């Protein structure tokens with residue numbers, strides 16, 4: 001194996017390491033995004049439930065004021081009834097009072113049912129809030145850990161990229177050029193692979209032509225696999 005080929009294979013393994021780190025960073029980033037989405041959904045649910053509880057309480061208090069006002073009206077009408085002399089007028093007011101009493105009774109029943117419901121809701125809500133806040137804290141903690149993991153991976157990645165560029169500073173020639181073109185195009189790693197079992201590209205495991213094998217063996221010009229386009233070389237014994 002000539003020196004340049006050996007250097008290219010070393011470059012490839014340095015690139016591969018950096019690429020793996022980059023992939024890890026992307027995965028961590030996706031996980032952070034997933035956690036942020038989940039946390040923000042929980043926060044929205046917390047707000048919505050809180051608002052719903054508040055609306056129910058406001059409604060209950062509204063009914064309480066309405067009840068008070070109906071009772072005040074009833075008391076006033078009863079007082080007025082005492083001074084009425086005409087039978088017809090008295091009876092009309094009596095009917096109105098009966099009507100009012102029924103309304104008061106309906107409202108009281110409604111409020112009793114509402115109160116039971118509200119208390120059960122409040123109890124469930126309180127338990128839910130505690131559990132949700134606990135989940136939220138867990139997510140926030142995990143998010144922080146992942147963020148620090150991402151930062152440390154980014155530092156490692158930057159170092160690995162520096163290693164790659166230092167290593168290839170003095171590399172020249174058609175094989176190196178062919179390698180960099182494939183790398184720039186985002187060719188799947190490994191980019192440079194040996195021909196194995198006589199005629200097989202070890203990247204895609206398909207056979208390459210005898211002509212390509214012969215040229216690759218001469219090692220004068222870069223040869224690419226006709227199937228996958230990877231750069232081929234023939235591993236010489238020893």
Ligand SMILES: [Zn+2]
Pocket residue numbers: 201202203204205206225226227228229230
């Ligand atoms: Zn191939």
